[in-house]
């Protein structure tokens with residue numbers, strides 16, 4: 001997990017603590033997804049359990065504010081990339097820079113693992129998230145047709161190249 005190789009990835013910024021997700025956090029992560037997706041979490045308890053079990057090939061980070069889990073990011077090592085499996089911030093805590101903070105963590109995580117890219121898929125209709133990713137430097141690699149099972153929506157396949165400084169010390 002993160003703390004085993006780089007304590008600098010865990011920090012505290014203006015009352016928001018970034019910590020590793022533990023199994024007991026799963027209901028809190030599902031609560032966040034329910035708030036965002038009409039009362040139903042797209043990820044079951046079992047999916048989270050499986051994801052959190054893959055400690056060697058991924059990492060999940062939560063953002064805690066005054067004891068409440070207000071957001072999280074999931075990362076998985078895939079080929080040349082650290083892939084964002086999920087990123088979600090409670091509605092009341094959006095637009096304060098927390099998502100950007102977690103994307104910075106994703107970049108750091110990729111660099112620590114000598115990966116050249118951060119990748120993700122996002123719903124084609126999710127304009128605000130796509131705008132944020134573009135601002136971050138992600139480019140669109142392509143469209144994955146009919147990617148989301150629940151509504152048959154297309155996904156935008158995005159990639160952030162980390163450049164020549166991938167192996168730098170952070």
Ligand SMILES: CC(C)(COP(=O)(O)OP(=O)(O)OC[C@H]1O[C@@H](n2cnc3c(N)ncnc32)[C@H](O)[C@@H]1OP(=O)(O)O)[C@@H](O)C(=O)NCCC(=O)NCCS
Pocket residue numbers: 036086087088089090093094095096097098099100101120121122123126128129131132135
């Ligand atoms: C997408 C998501 C993770 C972004 O998280 P966030 O915490 O709102 O992200 P940020 O606050 O860093 O950035 C969002 C916007 O707020 C702005 N912002 C950042 N800090 C700010 C601040 N202190 N004050 C005002 N605005 C700020 C950013 O510039 C950005 O603006 P933009 O929309 O014009 O690009 C969040 O909206 C979310 O959980 N959405 C629902 C789930 C989802 O869509 N996940 C993505 C799946 S791929």
